[in-house]
Amino acid sequence: MASEAVGSNFQKRVIPWRTIARVALVVFFVLFLAVPLFNILVQMVTNPQLLLRQLLIGLTNGAYIALIALGYTLVYGIVELINFAHGEVYMIGAFFSLTLVGLFSLSDETPYATRIPLMLLILVLTMLATALLNAAIERFAYRRLRNAPRLAPLISAIGVSFVLQNVGLLWGYLRFPAFNGVMGSNAVAPKSYPQLIPNDNLLAPLEGVFGEAFRLRFTTKDLVVIVVSATLLIALYTFVQRTKIGKAMRATAQDRDASALMGIDVNRTITLAFLLGGALAGAAGMLVGMYNGTVVYTLGFTAGLRSFTAAVLGGIGNILGAMLGGLLIGLISALSDQYISTEWTNAVVFGILVIILVLRPNGLLGEDVQQKA
Amino acid sequence: MTNAPVLELKNVHTYYGNIHALKGVSLTVGKGEVVTLIGSNGAGKSTTLRTISGLLKPRQGEVLLEGERIDQVPAHKIVERGVLQSPEGRRIFPRLTVKDNLLMGAFTRSDKAEIEQDLERVYGLFPRLKERVAQRGGTLSGGEQQMLAIGRAMMGRPRVLLLDEPSMGLAPVLVEQIFNIIREINSQGITILLVEQNALMALGVANRGYVLQTGQIVLSDDAKALAANEMVQKAYLGIE
Numbered sequence A: 001m002a003s004e005a006v007g008s009n010f011q012k013r014v015i016p017w018r019t020i021a022r023v024a025l026v027v028f029f030v031l032f033l034a035v036p037l038f039n040i041l042v043q044m045v046t047n048p049q050l051l052l053r054q055l056l057i058g059l060t061n062g063a064y065i066a067l068i069a070l071g072y073t074l075v076y077g078i079v080e081l082i083n084f085a086h087g088e089v090y091m092i093g094a095f096f097s098l099t100l101v102g103l104f105s106l107s108d109e110t111p112y113a114t115r116i117p118l119m120l121l122i123l124v125l126t127m128l129a130t131a132l133l134n135a136a137i138e139r140f141a142y143r144r145l146r147n148a149p150r151l152a153p154l155i156s157a158i159g160v161s162f163v164l165q166n167v168g169l170l171w172g173y174l175r176f177p178a179f180n181g182v183m184g185s186n187a188v189a190p191k192s193y194p195q196l197i198p199n200d201n202l203l204a205p206l207e208g209v210f211g212e213a214f215r216l217r218f219t220t221k222d223l224v225v226i227v228v229s230a231t232l233l234i235a236l237y238t239f240v241q242r243t244k245i246g247k248a249m250r251a252t253a254q255d256r257d258a259s260a261l262m263g264i265d266v267n268r269t270i271t272l273a274f275l276l277g278g279a280l281a282g283a284a285g286m287l288v289g290m291y292n293g294t295v296v297y298t299l300g301f302t303a304g305l306r307s308f309t310a311a312v313l314g315g316i317g318n319i320l321g322a323m324l325g326g327l328l329i330g331l332i333s334a335l336s337d338q339y340i341s342t343e344w345t346n347a348v349v350f351g352i353l354v355i356i357l358v359l360r361p362n363g364l365l366g367e368d369v370q371q372k373a
Numbered sequence B: 001m002t003n004a005p006v007l008e009l010k011n012v013h014t015y016y017g018n019i020h021a022l023k024g025v026s027l028t029v030g031k032g033e034v035v036t037l038i039g040s041n042g043a044g045k046s047t048t049l050r051t052i053s054g055l056l057k058p059r060q061g062e063v064l065l066e067g068e069r070i071d072q073v074p075a076h077k078i079v080e081r082g083v084l085q086s087p088e089g090r091r092i093f094p095r096l097t098v099k100d101n102l103l104m105g106a107f108t109r110s111d112k113a114e115i116e117q118d119l120e121r122v123y124g125l126f127p128r129l130k131e132r133v134a135q136r137g138g139t140l141s142g143g144e145q146q147m148l149a150i151g152r153a154m155m156g157r158p159r160v161l162l163l164d165e166p167s168m169g170l171a172p173v174l175v176e177q178i179f180n181i182i183r184e185i186n187s188q189g190i191t192i193l194l195v196e197q198n199a200l201m202a203l204g205v206a207n208r209g210y211v212l213q214t215g216q217i218v219l220s221d222d223a224k225a226l227a228a229n230e231m232v233q234k235a236y237l238g239i240e
C-alpha cells in the first residue's frame, strides 16, 4: 500500500515537457506565423509565375544541398557523429577546384573541346581531394575518440571546422591569378570563379510561344548542377543498395560488432563512408562555385546549416531521406528568399530544424532512433 | 582427446575497463567436437566467445586456432580464418533483407556459385527463411531471427562455429528443433563451441563440457559425466 502511494505520487510529479513543447509550438504557430503564412500563400496563388521561378531555383539549390546532406547522413549513420567540419570540407572543395581552374587557365574563352574534359577532370580531382581530406579528418580527429563520451568527438569536429575555415582564409591570400590577386589582396573577399558554363536561359523560347506568363528562368548552369548532382546521387544510392561493399556499409551502420563477426573490416567501412561523403561535398563545392561565380571562406557555414537540417529533416542516417530533405530545404530556402527575405532564410531553416527536433526527431523517413541503441 | 585441438585458450584474462571478466580461462575444442560452456548469468560465457572472435583482446594469455595465435588478430581476419559466431541476442541486421543478412555471412568469400549453393543449404536447414527471403530481418519473429543468425554464420563456411545461447527465448518445440539443427551441422564436420543456459539440452548434444563460474573454469568433463555430476545437477540442471 505504502509503496503504491509513493509510486503514484512520483508519477504525478513527472512533467510532460515534450507535450508542453508541442503545445507551445502550436500556439506560437497560430499566433505569430499563421497570418504571414496565409499572406504568402495568397501571393503564391495570385502570381504562379513567380512561384514557379522560385521553385526552379529551389530545385537547383536542393540538388547541391542533397549532395552535402548525404555526407552528414552517411557519417552519422555509421559512427553516430555529427561531422560539424563537413560544411568546411565543401568549402575547401570549392577553393581546390577554383585553384585547378586557375592552374589549367580555364576561362569563358577556352574552347569547349578542351574546356569540358578539363572541367570533368577538375571535378574528379576535387572529389578525390575532399574525399581524402574527409577520411584524414576521421583518421586524425575522430577515430581515437570513437569510444569516448559523445561530446568529445563533437568538440573535435568543431575544432576541425575552425581549422579548415582558417585554411580557407589563408588560401584566399595566395598570389594566384584565379584569386584575382596578388599577395596582400583581401583574403576575406570572395574570389571570382570564371563563367565556365553559359548563363543562357533555356526556357526563353517558352515566353515567345506562350506569352509573358511563361517568363521563366532555367539556365544551362542550372541544368548542369542538377544533372551532375542527380548522377552522383543515383550512383551513390545504387552503390549502397546493390553492391556487396555498400551492403556491408549499411550492415556496419546497423550493428558494428555483428558486422565485424561477418568479417567486415569496420575501420575500412567507416573510412569509406567518410571518403564518399567527402567526395560528394567536393563535387557540391565545385558546382556551387561555378554556379554562383564566387568562392569565399565562409561558404561552409550556411551550406552546412542547410544541409545538416536537410539530413535531419529526411531522417538522419537515412540516405533517401537526405536526398528528399535536400530537395525540400532547397525549395523552402528559395521560397523564403522570395516571400520572406534572404536575411531571414537562415532563421527559417533553423526554425525548421528546431521544429523537427521537437515534433519528429526521426525525420520524415527516419527509423526509430531510440530503438537503435 | 587424441586429435590436436582446433581451438585452444590458454590462461586467458579479459577485462572490460577495470572489470576482470575472464580470470585465466583455459579450454580446448577438438576437431569435429561439440563442446559446451555452461554457467550462470555473468559467468563470462559471452566474454569467452567475444574474446575468441577478437571483439575483445585478452590482456594476458593466448587464443590458438590450429596452433596459431589469433588473440591479437583483428576480428574480421579471424572470420577469414573460419571462426564464425552466432552472437548472443541474435544481432541480425534489422534493416537488411533476410537474403542480404545471409549474404553478409559470406562477406569474406568470393566464390559466387558456391555461395548460391550454400544459400540453398541454409534454406534446407531452415525452410522458414526461404519463405521470407525478401523480408527485412527486423520483422522476423524471435525464433526466425535465431535461425537467421545461425544460418548467417553458416554462410561463412565455418571450421569452428561459436553459438551463444541459440535457444534463448524460444518455445520448447523450437528449442528442440534448434538442437537438432546443431547436431546436423556438427554431422557435416563443423566443430562447435556452444554456450547455453539450457544446460540439460547442451549436455545432450555435446561431447564435452566446461563449467564457468565468475570468470574461471571450475569443472570440465565428458558431457555425460557432467550431466551426472552432483554440483552441476544442483546449480545448472535444477535437480536437488
Ligand SMILES: Nc1ncnc2c1ncn2[C@@H]1O[C@H](COP(=O)(O)OP(=O)(O)OP(=O)(O)O)[C@@H](O)[C@H]1O
Residues within 6 Å of the ligand: B016, B019, B021, B039, B040, B041, B042, B043, B044, B045, B046, B047, B048, B088, B197
Ligand atoms: N560491455 C561490458 N562492460 C562492462 N562489463 C561487462 C560488459 N559485458 C559484460 N560485462 C561483465 O562481464 C561479466 C561477464 O559477462 P558475460 O556477458 O560474459 O556473461 P555471460 O556468462 O555471457 O552471462 P549471460 O548468461 O547472462 O549471458 C559480467 O560480470 C558482466 O557484468
Ligand SMILES: [Mg+2]
Residues within 6 Å of the ligand: B045, B046, B047, B088, B164
Ligand atoms: Mg552471455
